[in-house]
Amino acid sequence: MAYETLLTDLKDGVMTVTLNRPDKLNAFNTAMSRDLIGFFRDVNAMDEVRAIVVTGAGRAFCAGADISGGSGAFQVWNDGSKPQKRDARDSITLAIHNCLKPVIAAINGAAVGVGITMCLPMDIRMVSTSARIGFVFNKRGMAMEAGSCWFLPRLVGMQQAQEWVMTAELFGAEEALKGGLVRSVHAPDDLLPAAQALAARFAASTSSAVAAAVNRRLMWSMWGAQDPLDAVSLDLQCVGYLAAGADAQEGIKSFFEKRAPTFPLKPSKDMPPFGPWSE
Numbered sequence: 001m002a003y004e005t006l007l008t009d010l011k012d013g014v015m016t017v018t019l020n021r022p023d024k025l026n027a028f029n030t031a032m033s034r035d036l037i038g039f040f041r042d043v044n045a046m047d048e049v050r051a052i053v054v055t056g057a058g059r060a061f062c063a064g065a066d067i068s069g070g071s072g073a074f075q076v077w078n079d080g081s082k083p084q085k086r087d088a089r090d091s092i093t094l095a096i097h098n099c100l101k102p103v104i105a106a107i108n109g110a111a112v113g114v115g116i117t118m119c120l121p122m123d124i125r126m127v128s129t130s131a132r133i134g135f136v137f138n139k140r141g142m143a144m145e146a147g148s149c150w151f152l153p154r155l156v157g158m159q160q161a162q163e164w165v166m167t168a169e170l171f172g173a174e175e176a177l178k179g180g181l182v183r184s185v186h187a188p189d190d191l192l193p194a195a196q197a198l199a200a201r202f203a204a205s206t207s208s209a210v211a212a213a214v215n216r217r218l219m220w221s222m223w224g225a226q227d228p229l230d231a232v233s234l235d236l237q238c239v240g241y242l243a244a245g246a247d248a249q250e251g252i253k254s255f256f257e258k259r260a261p262t263f264p265l266k267p268s269k270d271m272p273p274f275g276p277w278s279e
Contacts (some may be wrong), residue, residue, distance in 0.1 A: 005032040012202030013050035022058030040095035047266045048265030055106040062115030093146040097121040100213035108196035120151035120217035125182040138168040208247040210265040221276040241272045
């Protein structure tokens with residue numbers, strides 16, 4: 001795969017995606033938006049990819065929107081002269097949210113604005129001791145973007161989310177850990193190997209890729225459910241469908257035969273024909 005602003009590397013089922021504008025601190029521009037959305041839409045059909053790690057080249061993860069062109073950086077331009085209305089279908093957040101593979105953010109440096117909001121729909125966030133994080137929208141006169149008004153309070157609680165957004169201040173790795181935003185803090189040289197090691201555990205062949213995809217999307221889609229009945233109704237359908245499938249049969253058979261399972265189903269073609277992944 002070739003991208004203008006991304007580097008990709010696949011090893012043993014783990015795809016490492018590197019934001020690659022190091023001279024601009026990996027600032028987010030139209031090309032990066034297009035590349036990331038394209039990658040996360042396409043990867044659902046890539047059965048060889050079992051887990052994804054996202055990191056940044058150089059000393060930053062992503063320093064936010066590329067504002068080198070002025071306030072126009074906050075708009076999407078069609079022909080270079082007229083602002084084009086943003087469309088939710090062009091959201092990197094939704095592309096990540098709809099991904100069938102587990103996603104880990106390895107936040108190796110500055111992660112500001114969209115640089116941190118793009119990490120919120122990722123499943124795990126791991127951070128370097130050198131990272132600096134900021135929800136700086138109030139200092140730019142901008143609204144929270146990328147669905148962060150939904151994700152952030154759910155991840156860290158309303159009180160912590162309000163403090164970070166209202167102060168619009170940068171904070172470090174330890175505060176991110178204390179506030180529940182990240183899973184763990186690592187020395188700079190240890191961060192990416194640690195993230196890739198965790199992703200390798202997700203990508204283990206002893207885990208059904210279809211079950212993993214279903215379970216990832218079940219947890220995200222039911223996060224905002226008002227009643228557990230909504231979750232029970234959907235997971236009962238999933239249990240019934242998967243129980244009749246080849247992966248469940250192989251899982252049970254391999255257990256009794258005391259061997260590692262070999263799951264035949266693929267997320268690209270064997271997902272249940274209902275649920276949030278079918279929309």
